[in-house]
Amino acid sequence: MTEATDPAILTPVLSAPWDDMQPWRLDTYLKHDGYQGLKKALAKHQDEVIQTVKDAGLRGRGGAGFPTGMKWGFIPQGDGKPHYLVVNADESEPGTCKDIPLMYANPHVLIEGVIIAAYAIRSNHAFIYLRGEVVPVLRRLQEAVKEAYAAGYLGENVLGSGFDLELTVHAGAGAYICGEETALLDSLEGRRGQPRLRPPFPAVEGLYASPTCVNNVESIASVPAIMHKGVEWFRSFGSEKSPGFTLYSLSGHVKRPGQYEAPLGVTLRQLLDLAGGVREGHRIKFWTPGGSSTPMFTDEHLDVPLDYEGVGAAGSMLGTKALQIFDETVCVVRAVLRWTEFYAHESCGKCTPCREGTYWLVQILERLEKGEGTEADLETLLDVADNINGKSFCALGDGAASPIFSSLKYFRDEYVEHLAHRGCPFDPAASTVWASNLTGAQA
Known part of the structure; x- marks a missing residue:
């Protein structure tokens, strides 16, 4: 998180332990109600877990904003095939820098989310596909996975529930195209990363030609808090159609660039107040609401609600919430x-x-x-x-x-x-x- 701590705007949930000493360690995560959501999820039927996520209205945080619970529900059941969960951690959109610091500072929230999601879709093997260039994050994530195995959160008979789960952390070779889910699956299978023709969709024929659910890091990391604190708590943040909290990445010509966790629907004007505004003596000229692949905005759009509906109505996309700020000196x-x-x-x-x-x-x-x-x-x-x-x-x-x-x-x-x-x-x-x-x- 940044130094700004306005309680009326910021909602530190995913970033709550970031200021602690060694927040990446299991014992620190447990002090912040770590793995409590998992315990509640394992006490429910898998379909009830999926319905909880649907009721919460969690939408994919990777760019498209597709309802996460609905995506889980697409995985066919009783088909006799293995099911796979794949976390897309190949963050490479220019200006986007939310998943990497999240995994670096708080890897266990992702691991807990992976276990809950895998349980819900009846998967016994999950993968985290990470950019290979971020070696420090890779090592930290691998160490957290080891801690989770040692504590009984991964492996056979997770917490005595009878549910088994293997988790593999896979390092990609660094290609933007592998952020596309089907190209990611090809890369994970050892082939050149290129998009697949659809249909069939990954939910029917994904990794190893089996039903597969591909989710973004932040989407999965948001699940433990929903399971632990409930649907109504989650929906108390954000807007009706875009509920919850999210990480906004501010970069460029701002005084305090960084990650700002706030409810969906916050405006850039509010975030700029937290970030200290545009650098001294300059004014904002244009900015991106969701990375360079989203249509740019100007200073006329400072009060556009930064949720899926608000940004869409203004002519752009929320995307990955990578807010790149450019002042009048930029061509x-x-x-x-x-x-x-x-x-x-x-x-x-x-x-x-x-x-x-x-x-x-x-x-x-x-x-x-x-x-x-x-x-x-x-x-x-x-x-x-x-x-x-x-x-x-x-x-x-x-x-x-x-x-x-x-x-x-x-x-x-x-x-x-x-x-x-x-x-x-x-x-x-x-x-x-x-x-x-x-x-x-x-x-």
């Missing part, structure tokens, strides 16, 4: 170019719209950034983005198109200005606009 065209380069690099190349489209988006944006393009290129840019959006194998294509559409919607004049100045007007070597912007902001 929109350059920022969009950097994001697009990332998507072009991370495209798996399986489908033509994404493979070819992201390449051409980069070429056009580079010309525009250098001032070598024409106004016709702006229409071409929109046309290429339209040929990617909704037409690629997975959501990577949609994510690449989003900043194109939204930046031209709100900052078309800035693109045109690049053409008029024959270069980026924010480049001190090419124009005086940079200096005038700074002077105006400080006046």
